[in-house]
Amino acid sequence: MGADIHGFIECRSRWAGPDDAWSAAVDLELLYEGRNYDAFGCLFGVCNYAGFAPLAADRGLPELISDAARADYEDWDSGAHSSSWIAWSELKRVDWDESAETTDRRIHEYEAVDGTWVLVSKASWSARFAKAAGLPADPATRMGDGYGRMDWPEGTEWRDGDRLYRLERMTRREAVPPEGEWKPVWSVMEALAAVHGDENVRLTVWFDN
Incomplete structure (x- = not known):
């Protein structure tokens, strides 16, 4: 809920x-x-x-x-x-x-639309993202409370076809x-x-x- x-x-x-x-x-x-x-x-x-x-x-x-x-x-x-x-x-x-004090605990997912990356979702778990980042596909084995808490530098990106995943800090x-x-x-x-x-x-x- x-x-x-x-x-x-x-x-x-x-x-x-x-x-x-x-x-x-x-x-x-x-x-x-x-x-x-x-x-x-x-x-x-x-x-x-x-x-x-x-x-x-x-x-x-x-x-x-x-x-x-x-x-x-x-x-x-x-x-x-x-x-x-x-x-x-x-x-x-x-x-x-x-800006926020930390990076977002959710990975920001973008979709390529007419040559522009458009934000489509933010989530702490995504099987497609896990595959793109080389992480375990089973969410029970992920680290912490969502992938966004892992020790990646702000702005780290992963590409998977028409999807872009990025670790961001919001304002x-x-x-x-x-x-x-x-x-x-x-x-x-x-x-x-x-x-x-x-x-x-x-x-x-x-x-x-």
Whole structure:
């Protein structure tokens, strides 16, 4: 089973005091319907196969969480994990060109299309890749948690006909493209921050498996 993200964009009035409660502005599920592990790892350290230094991992729920967010979280009971939050003020300061701390634990597979290599998948196991790299075909004998953890230099490549396999290091921008599926989330947060201030808008999340 895969991991899914849940949560709310929360907001506090510009005129609120430091101890005033926050309001649930928008349910995250209305803006984001994806399951992008690169983004999850980059933002919150969940399914962090690409090896990012997470922006906001395991902070727990905010002390002054909105009633709607708390009720939704509690509905998950023990199924929820890795709760955290990040303010719009933090997101505005992110260097999206920053590289991950390590190479991706998954091998990046490209297919030749009209003379150009096009990314088709990333996986910790591929029988075709194993053959191209001269590795055991039985996945039970592979080293570590995926071939990407083996001691190969970044950028190492293997060719097999119309396939190219490469060990890569991602950037935050590649994990969370500015025009990608997270754009609606950032747009709503930015709009609320324009009214109430950057520190008064945050994304509160948790995950389930």
